[in-house]
Amino acid sequence: ELCPTIKNILLLDSEGKRIAVKYYSDDWPTNAAKEAFEKAVFTKTQKTNARTEAEITMFDNYIVVYKFVQDLHFFVTGGENENEIILATVLQGFFDAVGLLLRGTEDKKEALENLDLILLCLDEIVDGGIILETDANVIAGKVDSHSMDAGAPLSEQTITQALATAREHLTRSLLKIIFVPCFECDRTEYILAADVVYIDVIAMLCFLDTICPAISLHPIKSIRF
DSSP: OOOOBOSEEEEEETTSOEEEEEEOSTTSOSHHHHHHHHHHHHHHHTTSOOSSSOEEEEETTEEEEEEEETTEEEEEEEETTSOHHHHHHHHHHHHHHHHHHTTTOOSHHHHHHTHHHHHHHHHHHEETTEEOOOOHHHHHHHHHHHHOOTTSOGGGSOHHHHHHHHHHHHHHHHTSOEEEEOTTSSOEEEEOTTOHHHHHHHHHHHHHHHHGGGGTOOOOOOOOO
16 A cells, blocks of 8 residues: 655645745646635635634645645645545644744744745655654754854754754764873873763763853863762
């Protein structure tokens, strides 16, 4: 049995104009054909009240599930033999993920300002018509990780981003030999990354030294072993 496939995912504004669209089928070979389909679907559904729950309609031998919020209209299209529940699950995942990425401000202006995130969101949900993910939290998390600029100053990163940056730097450090100052003498001791006891302490120090400036705390300057 063939796995479920998606024909297209559309995000239109309150006038039926494109915000973000992805087609995964050759059923619409030209851009004109795609725009005609979008206009027809919008016209058929614009007077419905699909704001509390997703609604389903048949259109030109396709199943279309859709849901609206503010001036954003979400659509997912499948073949006439596709499972409606699966299509609705994809729609809800897209709808909720966009809500998370836009931080609850779901309108056309915010969507256009974050269009790159929405397009990444579509790529995380469907690839070539095959459904990859429908959990909104997972989708939004992957989009955030792709869009995160690890090179930005910690003061400009969120705590989550700063934690990820610190973790990345620490992982790289632990792959090397770690140099530990011995406070009882003037020597520098060498320990391998396999030494779990020292690693735990050093990991905490590296983390604090990295994260403290981002949250306006004073990093630890020294510690005695």
